[in-house]
Amino acid sequence: MTDPPLPSTASTPPLMSRTPPAGRWRQVGALLSDLVRLARPTHWVKNLVVIPLALLSLAGPTAAELARLGWAVLAFCLASSAVYVWNDIADRHRDRAHPVKRHRPVAAGRVHPFAAGGFAVTLTAALLLVMLLGPSFGWWPLLVYLGLNIAYSRGLKQVPLLDMFVVAAGFGLRLIQGHVAVDTTASSWLLIAVFAICLLLILGKRRHEVGAAGTSHRPSLAGYSPQFLEYLMILCGAVTVTAGLLYLSDASAAPPHADAVLLLSVPLAIFGLARYLQLVVVRSDGGDPVRLLRDPVILVTALLWIAAVATIVTLPEPALAAPPSP
Structure with a gap:
C-alpha cells in the first residue's frame, strides 16, 4: 500500500489555486489539531502518575526535588509523544485495518508522513533541549526507554508476550527515572x-x-x-x-x-x-x-x-x- 498522493495544483488556474484567508486558517487549525492528536497529550497522565511515585520515598520533599521531578515528567512527556508519532508513521498501513485506529491522522491521510516526521523531529529536538538545560541528573532510564521503543517499532511488537512486556517495562523505567531525579532508591x-x-x-x-x-x-x-x-x-x-x-x-x-x-x-x-x-x-x-x-x-x-x-x-x-x- 502507498500513501495517498498530495493533491496537485499544476493544472489549476492561478486565480482558482488561491485559498481564501479564512480557508487557510481553517486548514492550519485542522493541521495543528491533528498534530496535537498525534502527540496524544491525554496519555501524559501515565507520566504524571508513575514518575511522582518517587515522592513516596521522601519525607517532606523540597522545592528543588519537586522541580527535578517536574523536569523528568516533562522529558518523558516529550519522549513518549515522539514515540507515538514515529509509531503512527510506521504503523499507518496496519492501522487502516483497525476500526478505531484507522481514524488516526496519519492512517486517515489527514497528515502526510513527511509532516508527521517533521513534527516527531521537533519533539525529539525539544527533548534534547530539556535534557541539556534541565537539572544535572542521570537520564539513563529515559535513554533505555527510547532504545526499547526503537526495538519495539522495528520488530518486537510482532512477538507475542514480548510485545506486552516491553511496553510494561517502559512504566518501570518511568518510576526509576523519578527516583534517579530525586536521588533515591526505588x-x-x-x-x-x-x-x-x-x-x-x-x-x-x-x-x-x-x-x-x-x-x-x-x-x-x-x-x-x-x-x-x-x-x-x-x-x-x-x-x-x-x-x-x-x-x-x-x-x-x-x-x-x-x-x-x-x-x-x-x-x-x-x-x-x-x-x-x-x-x-x-x-x-x-x-x-x-x-x-x-x-x-x-x-x-x-x-x-x-x-x-x-x-x-x-x-x-x-x-x-x-x-x-x-
Whole structure:
C-alpha cells in the first residue's frame, strides 16, 4: 500500500489555486489539531502518575526535588509523544485495518508522513533541549526507554508476550527515572507492583483488540486468545495486590500507621481491580486503558483510598491506638 498522493495544483488556474484567508486558517487549525492528536497529550497522565511515585520515598520533599521531578515528567512527556508519532508513521498501513485506529491522522491521510516526521523531529529536538538545560541528573532510564521503543517499532511488537512486556517495562523505567531525579532508591516491591498493574492494563487492551480487529492489524495477536489473556490478567491482578501490600508493610518504606493503611488498602485495591476486570471481560471495553481509568467507579475508589490514607497517616498515634484503661 502507498500513501495517498498530495493533491496537485499544476493544472489549476492561478486565480482558482488561491485559498481564501479564512480557508487557510481553517486548514492550519485542522493541521495543528491533528498534530496535537498525534502527540496524544491525554496519555501524559501515565507520566504524571508513575514518575511522582518517587515522592513516596521522601519525607517532606523540597522545592528543588519537586522541580527535578517536574523536569523528568516533562522529558518523558516529550519522549513518549515522539514515540507515538514515529509509531503512527510506521504503523499507518496496519492501522487502516483497525476500526478505531484507522481514524488516526496519519492512517486517515489527514497528515502526510513527511509532516508527521517533521513534527516527531521537533519533539525529539525539544527533548534534547530539556535534557541539556534541565537539572544535572542521570537520564539513563529515559535513554533505555527510547532504545526499547526503537526495538519495539522495528520488530518486537510482532512477538507475542514480548510485545506486552516491553511496553510494561517502559512504566518501570518511568518510576526509576523519578527516583534517579530525586536521588533515591526505588523499592523492589513498588517496581513489581507498577510493572504488574501496567501489564494488567496492557492485557486488557490486547483482549479488546483480539475481538475488535484481526491479526492483519497486529500479527502478534495470533499468539493470544481471550481465555489465555484472562488467565494472565488474573495472575497480574494477584501480583499487583501482593506486591503493593508487601511494599506498604516494608519497614523501610512503611508509612505511619502502616497496619491501618494495609487493612484499608486490601478491600479497596481488590474492588478497584475487580471493577477493571468487569469493564474488560464483561463489557469488552478495554481498548483505551487511559479512558477506563476515568471510569467513575474506579475514580471514586481511588479518591476514597487517597483521602483515607492521607487522613490515617496524619493522625496522631493516640487517635488510632488509645492507651489501655487502668
